[in-house]
Amino acid sequence: MRLVRTPLSNRINYRTARGRAVHRTRGTTGLMTSFVRPADAGQDPLDEISRDFRPISTHLAITPPVSVVIPAMNEAENLPYVFKTLPEWIHEVVLVDGNSTDDTVAVARELWPDVKVVRQLGKGKGDALITGFAACTGDIIVMVDADGSADGQEIVSYVSALVSGADFAKGSRFANGGGTDDMTPIRKLGNHVLCSVVNAKFGARYTDLCYGYNAFWRHCLDKIELDCTGFEVETLMNIRVVKAGLKVQEIPSHEYLRIHGVSNLRAVRDGLRVLKVILNERSNRVRRGSKPKAARVLPFGAGRGEVS
Numbered sequence: 496m497r498l499v500r501t502p503l504s505n506r507i508n509y510r511t512a513r514g515r516a517v518h519r520t521r522g523t524t525g526l527m528t529s530f531v532r533p534a535d536a537g538q539d540p541l542d543e544i545s546r547d548f549r550p551i552s553t554h555l556a557i558t559p560p561v562s563v564v565i566p567a568m569n570e571a572e573n574l575p576y577v578f579k580t581l582p583e584w585i586h587e588v589v590l591v592d593g594n595s596t597d598d599t600v601a602v603a604r605e606l607w608p609d610v611k612v613v614r615q616l617g618k619g620k621g622d623a624l625i626t627g628f629a630a631c632t633g634d635i636i637v638m639v640d641a642d643g644s645a646d647g648q649e650i651v652s653y654v655s656a657l658v659s660g661a662d663f664a665k666g667s668r669f670a671n672g673g674g675t676d677d678m679t680p681i682r683k684l685g686n687h688v689l690c691s692v693v694n695a696k697f698g699a700r701y702t703d704l705c706y707g708y709n710a711f712w713r714h715c716l717d718k719i720e721l722d723c724t725g726f727e728v729e730t731l732m733n734i735r736v737v738k739a740g741l742k743v744q745e746i747p748s749h750e751y752l753r754i755h756g757v758s759n760l761r762a763v764r765d766g767l768r769v770l771k772v773i774l775n776e777r778s779n780r781v782r783r784g785s786k787p788k789a790a791r792v793l794p795f796g797a798g799r800g801e802v803s
């Protein structure tokens with residue numbers, strides 16, 4: 496077999512020997528995709544498969560389209576840093592605008608002409624993300640903050656975990672290899688305590704809880720039925736993926752300082768909202784089979800948010 500890779504060209508050329516298993520990997524990474532070619536095939540099935548593959552690094556090519564959702568409220572000055580780090584192979588960027596009074600939307604369109612802008616009808620980061628998820632057309636959804644704190648180059652680690660079998664790839668600043676430049680001691684303490692409570696009450700083994708950089712297969716949304724509006728959204732997701740029995744893998748991630756502007760998060764107010772979510776989820780342990788109060792993740796175009 497001869498495998499010729501052309502990274503970043505959206506093309507993989509190769510020749511194969513008939514009937515042999517082909518391992519599409521190089522180097523020392525554990526990521527490997529194998530195809531066994533049927534002996535009687537007239538046309539090489541790999542030719543067909545290869546057309547759908549996007550090379551995303553020298554060691555990995557994938558077929559699932561990746562949507563990146565960016566909640567943004569008055570982040571015009573930070574967007575250039577955010578878009579600069581996004582890999583070119585992603586399928587789409589969905590920016591959820593929280594009625595910004597600055598040039599957030601115009602700047603996003605200038606930087607990423609194909610950006611899908613969704614105007615949020617409600618309020619809060621949770622509401623923004625739920626609106627954005629409903630607008631995604633990709634199989635994999637990645638959540639990225641718009642304040643310049645997340646490095647888009649890490650997306651490959653999240654996607655790698657998902658294509659290797661995880662349902663939910665959860666960023667962690669406190670896993671080995673992760674870090675943060677943007678947490679005050681009080682936030683660190685609060686996050687640690689809340690994370691320990693979630694671990695104890697729900698049988699999780701998380702090292703981080705209130706972090707906005709995560710990725711998941713779209714089908715997870717059906718299992719977690721998000722219904723919140725504020726910064727508690729990540730906690731709710733983290734709890735519900737465990738309750739739903741989904742396979743969660745933590746991804747070490749580095750959180751950089753917000754570049755411009757001020758935080759929308761208030762430690763005490765939002766910490767209490769997170770605690771309330773934990774207590775509610777605890778008292779409402781069995782989700783499967785229970786009728787949701789309302790379908791919160793609506794089908795795209797069903798009235799949540801306006802796309803332009």
Ligand SMILES: Nc1nc2c(ncn2[C@@H]2O[C@H](COP(=O)(O)OP(=O)(O)OP(=O)(O)O)[C@@H](O)[C@H]2O)c(=O)[nH]1
Pocket residue numbers: 565566567568569570591592593594615618619620623639640641642644677707753757758759760
């Ligand atoms: N669309 C929308 N985006 C929001 C809203 N609230 C926060 N965001 C965005 O959510 C992301 C995270 O919010 P931040 O204010 O950075 O909160 P944080 O990351 O906890 O705090 P700092 O990084 O310390 O500022 C940013 O991209 C915000 O612009 C909202 O109501 N609507």
Ligand SMILES: [Mg+2]
Pocket residue numbers: 640642644753
């Ligand atoms: Mg931030």
